[in-house]
Amino acid sequence: MIYLDHAATTRTDPAVAEEMTKWQTELYMNPSAFYQPAVRVRMKIDEARRKIAGFLNVNPAGIYFTSGGTESDNWAIRSAVEANSAKGRHIITSSVEHPAVRNTMRYLETKGFEVTKLPVDKYGSISAEDLKKVIRDDTVLVSIMHANNELGTIEPLEEIGEITAERGVLFHTDAVQTFGHIPINVEKCRIDLLSASAHKLYGPKGIGLLYINPGIKFGSMLFGGRQEKGLRPGTENVSSIIGFAKAVEIASNRMEEDAKRESALRDKFEEALINNIPKIKINSGASARLPGIINLTFPGIEAEPLLILLDSNGICASAGSACSAGAIEASHVLLSAGLTNEEAKRTIRFSLGRENTDENIEKTVKLLKEIFIEKEEHR
Ligand SMILES: *Cc1c(COP(=O)(O)O)cnc(C)c1O
Numbered sequence: 001m002i003y004l005d006h007a008a009t010t011r012t013d014p015a016v017a018e019e020m021t022k023w024q025t026e027l028y029m030n031p032s033a034f035y036q037p038a039v040r041v042r043m044k045i046d047e048a049r050r051k052i053a054g055f056l057n058v059n060p061a062g063i064y065f066t067s068g069g070t071e072s073d074n075w076a077i078r079s080a081v082e083a084n085s086a087k088g089r090h091i092i093t094s095s096v097e098h099p100a101v102r103n104t105m106r107y108l109e110t111k112g113f114e115v116t117k118l119p120v121d122k123y124g125s126i127s128a129e130d131l132k133k134v135i136r137d138d139t140v141l142v143s144i145m146h147a148n149n150e151l152g153t154i155e156p157l158e159e160i161g162e163i164t165a166e167r168g169v170l171f172h173t174d175a176v177q178t179f180g181h182i183p184i185n186v187e188k189c190r191i192d193l194l195s196a197s198a199h200k201l202y203g204p205k206g207i208g209l210l211y212i213n214p215g216i217k218f219g220s221m222l223f224g225g226r227q228e229k230g231l232r233p234g235t236e237n238v239s240s241i242i243g244f245a246k247a248v249e250i251a252s253n254r255m256e257e258d259a260k261r262e263s264a265l266r267d268k269f270e271e272a273l274i275n276n277i278p279k280i281k282i283n284s285g286a287s288a289r290l291p292g293i294i295n296l297t298f299p300g301i302e303a304e305p306l307l308i309l310l311d312s313n314g315i316c317a318s319a320g321s322a323c324s325a326g327a328i329e330a331s332h333v334l335l336s337a338g339l340t341n342e343e344a345k346r347t348i349r350f351s352l353g354r355e356n357t358d359e360n361i362e363k364t365v366k367l368l369k370e371i372f373i374e375k376e377e378h379r
Contacts, residue, residue, distance in 0.1 A: 006353030013202040023239040048245035068208035069176040072195035073100035088138025095336040123286035124151040128159035146175040150333040152293025153286040161190030180251035203247030207240035263291035272365040292352035
């Protein structure tokens with residue numbers, strides 16, 4: 001098998017899985033309990049929180065564990081606007097957000113909030129100038145992702161943060177694709193709320209975090225006990241929190257090296273495709289981009305049959321994003337980036353990760369070459 005879908009999820013690092021087992025089968029006590037083994041569990045959660053906060057270079061008091069990126073996005077946006085609705089009911093976002101943000105915005109529109117969606121360039125990047133034009137006195141929140149999950153484009157967070165800070169508007173970023181992959185400077189970018197998810201960085205699924213600037217007005221989405229200072233109640237997902245921290249520790253040690261290796265592999269992959277498949281179009285060419293994401297429009301064949309061909313040869317890739325796969329409908333991200341409906345439907349995303357090798361890329365290119373040469377000959 002050749003796994004080229006790391007933007008959808010990653011393999012849990014064996015060292016992470018091993019660490020997690022101990023906290024499931026030996027130290028499984030409820031961290032809220034009184035006895036010694038439970039205190040050890042509680043201390044381990046605190047340690048995990050400190051480690052992750054250290055990696056993000058934020059106050060550990062601002063880290064809240066959630067069930068993943070989707071929950072963090074929902075919580076960040078809903079609570080930020082509800083807790084601050086006295087200021088206004090206007091929200092700004094981009095037109096290329098993940099469904100977790102996009103559909104939360106859609107919900108808020110039904111509740112009387114006004115949502116402005118910023119347009120993007122052909123790589124899916126918003127412009128700070130456009131943000132300046134639409135930001136208002138009654139704008140409560142700007143939510144712009146750190147990097148796009150389909151195109152890999154990195155958004156200009158520092159410029160956005162400068163504007164939101166100056167206007168006293170809260171700034172949320174969905175950093176699920178970047179956390180543990182490229183550096184992020186929360187302070188410099190003036191970020192108030194940041195979403196991340198462990199399974200995109202070789203950690204377990206079903207655990208994520210929301211960083212909340214301790215200085216902002218914010219509320220809870222769930223009601224229950226006193227876990228996570230009462231803001232996100234429910235017995236902690238202990239082993240996953242510890243696994244998340246382990247994944248972050250591993251990422252912090254090898255992030256730079258991985259990024260270098262993956263971008264070299266990506267460039268090699270792109271070059272081979274351009275040289276071997278006539279009329280192929282690369283959509284993910286922004287100058288600020290993630291190391292591992294390649295987004296391509298193929299000539300004359302829709303994504304679905306192509307993915308099936310790849311799959312029957314053991315190659316895992318995605319059409320657009322995982323969330324729109326299954327029902328192949330042109331992705332809103334690609335349409336916003338200016339692709340036609342037809343082009344969007346012929347588009348595939350390959351996303352590279354730690355375990356990919358030169359050989360993986362060579363095999364994939366060879367197969368694609370065969371598919372397209374055969375197609376040409378059948379004409
Ligand atoms: C994967 C992803 C999410 C959702 O995270 P889950 O932990 O799977 O809920 C949100 N935003 C982006 C950009 C993603 O890539």
